[in-house]
Amino acid sequence: MARIEFIDEGKTIEIAAGQSILEAAMDNGVDLDHACGGVCACSTCHVKIRQGAAHFSESTEEEEDQLDDARDIELCSRLGCQTRLQAETEEIIRVQIPFWNVNLVQEGPDAARAKD
Numbered sequence: 001m002a003r004i005e006f007i008d009e010g011k012t013i014e015i016a017a018g019q020s021i022l023e024a025a026m027d028n029g030v031d032l033d034h035a036c037g038g039v040c041a042c043s044t045c046h047v048k049i050r051q052g053a054a055h056f057s058e059s060t061e062e063e064e065d066q067l068d069d070a071r072d073i074e075l076c077s078r079l080g081c082q083t084r085l086q087a088e089t090e091e092i093i094r095v096q097i098p099f100w101n102v103n104l105v106q107e108g109p110d111a112a113r114a115k116d
């Protein structure tokens with residue numbers, strides 16, 4: 001096991017080795033959008049790993065292509081559904097859900113489109 005702190009949500013959850021950030025979030029009541037169901041066909045599960053990124057699987061070319069379409073990407077950006085914990089760690093992993101994605105979950109896709 002390891003622990004992920006979702007910074008803006010003020011919530012810390014557990015994640016098992018081999019589990020994705022999206023799976024851990026869904027199992028623990030953290031709202032992380034996942035429009036394609038976690039098959040790397042959208043970018044709505046975009047997260048920023050602020051601490052502990054080295055504990056996760058490396059991104060694939062397919063993930064990088066999807067991230068190119070995400071808003072507000074940074075070097076620490078990943079797709080939550082594609083980012084799997086490699087092994088247990090004592091380090092607290094700190095993750096941020098981009099503000100735009102939080103709005104999408106809370107207000108729905110129509111509200112997000114209206115802001116474009």
Ligand code: FES
Pocket residue numbers: 033034035036037038039040041042043044045066079080081082
């Ligand atoms: S849920 Fe669609 S890419 Fe992660």
